[in-house]
Amino acid sequence: MSEYKPVTNEVIEALKAAVGSEYVLTEPEKLDAYKTDEETNPHYFHLPEAVVLPGSAEEVAAVVKLANQYKFPITVRSAGTSLAGGAIPVCGGIVLLLERLNKILEVNHDAMYMVVEAGALTKEIQEIANKEGLLYAGDPCSADSCLIGGNIATNAGGNKAVRYGTTRNQVYAVEVVTPTGDIVEMGARLQKKTTGYCLEQLLIGSEGTLGIITKATLKLQPLPPYRFDLLAIFTEVEKAIDIVPKVIKAGITPTSVEFMDNSFVRSTNDYCESRLPHYEDGNYVIITVETFSEDELDSKMEVLDTLCSENGAVEVLEADERVWKLRRSCQESVRIISLVSITDDLVVPLDKIAETIKFVMETGKKYPFKVMTLAHAGDGNLHFVLCKCELADEVWEKEVAKFHAEVYEYAYGIGGRLSGEHGIGVKKLEELETYTAPGELLVMKTIKKAMDPNNILNPGKLLKI
Ligand SMILES: Cc1cc2nc3c(=O)[nH]c(=O)nc-3n(C[C@H](O)[C@H](O)[C@H](O)COP(=O)(O)OP(=O)(O)OC[C@H]3O[C@@H](n4cnc5c(N)ncnc54)[C@H](O)[C@@H]3O)c2cc1C
Incomplete structure (x- = not known):
């Protein structure tokens, strides 16, 4: 784990100079709102030392340069609907909120694309496309509240992925602030290209560890009547x-x-x-x-x-x-059954989804907690929720770990992976190490170290570095 320096008064002053005093929050009661996202287990909660709200990509870049200079970590946060603990500042430092970057910059009906800032609400993007008689096909169940930057960073799936694919299939290009503070345009508004590495696709799904998405050019589709x-x-x-x-x-x-x-x-x-x-x-x-x-x-x-x-x-x-x-x-309905629960996300080959759901349900019967299942079944993506109900803490933790091990072993045995859409975040760090082939893991870590030598962006997430 990297060594970070505290966010001192000197750093706060430098941040204020970069984005404006009113956009740097340090009051404890304001910071408290950012100690978690959708995660309910206090074990994962962590307070940021400051919350910063930049108003442009240039300001984001300035903050990232300060982070490298003063060695503090940055956790980017869009709407905080992550189900993987992705937006929790587990190593402290600052939370970078992108909600001021919320403009729809262009809607081009004829060429069927849209340019948006990263803090635009997903629902608004869908509605604006519909008004033009077009479709933005990204459709996570959280569309009412999540932001497009968060969807791109997690490669969100959702209800239309069977036909249109996940968020990565809806994006032509992204503007990204790199972990060292450069503003880089990745991708292009083209139907195909073989022109060097496909960097925009590397950034999509990187969970805030390889760059900060500030703008995106989105594909629109004809809206079936x-x-x-x-x-x-x-x-x-x-x-x-x-x-x-x-x-x-x-x-x-x-x-x-x-x-x-x-x-x-x-x-x-x-x-x-x-x-x-x-x-x-x-x-x-x-x-x-x-x-x-x-x-x-x-x-x-x-x-x-x-x-x-x-x-x-x-x-x-x-x-x-x-x-x-x-x-x-x-x-949301799970709260009626149990105040404490764990939502899990697995993806398996499409032809194995039926047997996987059966396996999860049958395996669940051996355990003392309640297991509920739902699935974006048409794309092999299964969610199951474990409900603690009245179970004692020690029994819950021990049994959940055993259950997860059984289910993940099974999923990997049939060619599945740990997450179809929620991501690894902080919650599946250990499992990614355990289940990923060493060669693949090494490539991921090599990329992360090359792009983010000071491990500034979202440390403690996705990869153990
Ligand atoms: C009720 C509910 C239903 C859901 N349904 C679905 C579903 O159907 N499909 C699905 O895929 N997910 C679903 N989710 C999970 C969640 O909504 C998605 O992961 C969503 O994409 C997160 O968006 P957000 O704006 O809340 O991002 P956040 O939670 O704020 O961030 C998520 C991750 O992305 C990183 N990040 C955020 N913005 C940026 C950026 N601009 N640049 C770089 N990194 C960034 C963060 O650091 C974090 O790691 C659901 C969640 C809830 C609570």
Whole structure:
């Protein structure tokens, strides 16, 4: 671990000179809001020594240069919705808040792209694209609150990734402040290029460890005018899960294929104070199909309806906004069951998603905590939530570690990885060391050390250095 110097009065004065006095926060009550993100376990909490709000890429660069000069770490924070502890300043130093960089700089309808500052709200980007009759296809369930810089830094997935891919597929170019304080444009508004290393893709998903994203050029898509959301309900979990690969193989190019087990069906209905069908015994599969012609939509829906009925769905309904509200409330609804919980994220090859969900559910039965599962099933991405409920701390920690080891061993055994979208953050540091092939880990560490020789950007995250 690197040695850092405290953020002294001299540093605070230099930061104030760089960004303006009102944009450097040091009052303890203000710092307290930045000791964690979505993480609820106090074990991970850490107070920053200051919070800095730059107003331009130049100011970000000036702050990074000061960090190298005075040797203090920087944790970049967008909206702090990270589920991996990514925005917690675990090594102290400063939290760099990008919320002032929130402008939509350009929307080009004809060429279908948009230029935005990193602090723009994801939901606003989606809405502005829609108003132009276009689609920004990044769609994490947290879109209401998260910022585009955070999405790019985590390569966020979400509900449309089956058809459009994750955030990395929505980005042409990024403006980045490097760990040594240079402002660099990476990528270009091109459909293809083989012109040196693909640096923008290296930055996407680097979780704030290789550079600070200050601006992005985003791809927009034609907005399909026809859409149907279908809710297939299965009382047998195996049947619900087994439908997923069949839907993918049916050639209907769904936009979303989401799975919620009955625990989530119950918790989200309770949370949203609703009672959708089969609250007691249903497992939900939500499938969205979008097309450019009505006939195409009709024929795809027929295929889907037959597929679901033949595979044992007890009901197949149109999924209205109430169903999507349940899906978006999954994370929050867990609090009804347990104040302390762990949300996990795994990705496996698409053809293994059904068996992985079964494995996680079966394995969960051996443990003293409750295991709830949901999945962006159409892209092989499984989330499971472990609920502590009334379990004693020591038992909880010991049993969670055993459960994780079983599940990660299994996932790696079938070609999976530790995270499909939430990232490694601080929470899976040890596991990345354990499960990543030594050669691959060495390349990652070599890149990090070359780009960030003083280990300034987001230390204690992603890689153990
Ligand atoms: C209810 C809920 C639902 C969610 N659903 C999804 C989902 O469907 N799909 C999904 O992928 N995730 C989901 N998440 C997780 C989270 O919303 C995503 O990881 C999101 O991309 C984080 O964005 P943020 O703006 O909150 O970033 P933050 O949490 O502030 O930061 C996340 C990480 O990115 C780094 N970072 C932030 N901004 C920058 C920047 N400009 N430059 C460099 N590094 C930066 C931070 O240092 C940190 O490591 C969900 C979270 C919640 C609470």
